[in-house]
Amino acid sequence: GQSLEQPSEVTAVEGAIVQINCTYQTSGFYGLSWYQQHDGGAPTFLSYNGLDGLEETGRFSSFLSRSDSYGYLLLQELQMKDSASYFCAVYSSASKIIFGSGTRLSIRP
Amino acid sequence: DAGITQSPRHKVTETGTPVTLRCHQTENHRYMYWYRQDPGHGLRLIHYSYGVKDTDKGEVSDGYSVSRSKTEDFLLTLESATSSQTSVYFCAISESRDRESYEQFFGPGTRLTVL
Numbered sequence: 001g002q003s004l005e006q007p008s009e010v011t012a013v014e015g016a017i018v019q020i021n022c023t024y025q026t027s028g029f030y031g032l033s034w035y036q037q038h039d040g041g042a043p044t045f046l047s048y049n050g051l052d053g054l055e056e057t058g059r060f061s062s063f064l065s066r067s068d069s070y071g072y073l074l075l076q077e078l079q080m081k082d083s084a085s086y087f088c089a090v091y092s093s094a095s096k097i098i099f100g101s102g103t104r105l106s107i108r109p
Numbered sequence: 110d111a112g113i114t115q116s117p118r119h120k121v122t123e124t125g126t127p128v129t130l131r132c133h134q135t136e137n138h139r140y141m142y143w144y145r146q147d148p149g150h151g152l153r154l155i156h157y158s159y160g161v162k163d164t165d166k167g168e169v170s171d172g173y174s175v176s177r178s179k180t181e182d183f184l185l186t187l188e189s190a191t192s193s194q195t196s197v198y199f200c201a202i203s204e205s206r207d208r209e210s211y212e213q214f215f216g217p218g219t220r221l222t223v224l
Contacts, residue, residue, distance in 0.1 A: 030211075031211055033211055033212075042199060042215040042216060042217055042218055043152065043199070043213075043215050044215070045212045045213060045214070048211045048212060050211075087151055087152065089152075091211055095154075095168060096154060096157065096165075096167060096168075097142075097154055097167075098154075098168065099144075099151040099152040099153070100151055101149055101150060101151045102151050
């Protein structure tokens with residue numbers, strides 16, 4: 001079968017660093033993406049990892065280990081506007097694309 | 110922002126009635142997708158299209174059909190709506206040069222309530 005697991009909620013402090021993990025099980029894996037969604041809004045693309053390693057885009061970084069079927073999104077210098085839900089999504093030949101259930105990130109001042 | 114619109118933005122209908130949702134893009138992107146989003150389930154792919162008249166099923170296609178007669182329009186039809194199809198529906202597009210891009214741009218969503 002195919003599955004994605006990510007924590008349902010994470011809380012962090014403004015200015016800190018937070019990591020959101022995603023583990024997956026699928027066949028014909030292509031890559032892993034991350035999306036951000038604010039309440040009432042549409043998802044917006046953050047990153048894509050097709051190869052092992054770290055991809056950095058400003059305050060956000062994403063990591064993939066294909067051998068461990070694992071990835072994470074790292075958010076640095078957290079700001080209140082980063083409060084949102086974050087979804088990992090796996091692309092594969094088996095299912096085209098599957099999204100995780102989302103991690104709700106709450107940031108405290 | 111990618112030019113994607115969805116219509117209607119909100120709809121309330123009754124069980125058993127047909128419903129069509131429209132997604133319109135001005136980006137000339139090859140790939141288009143329909144998702145539904147429900148609490149606790151994230152986004153689930155219903156159908157997608159890889160070109161005019163070329164469509165395929167996603168994870169939760171039962172009870173839904175799609176059509177794409179023009180590059181810019183992708184229609185999602187619920188032939189006979191049921192209460193389990195109450196959801197927020199998102200359309201997305203992705204760019205293609207030699208292959209599909211993994212970056213998808215989402216429309217604003219349609220909130221559908223089936224009574």
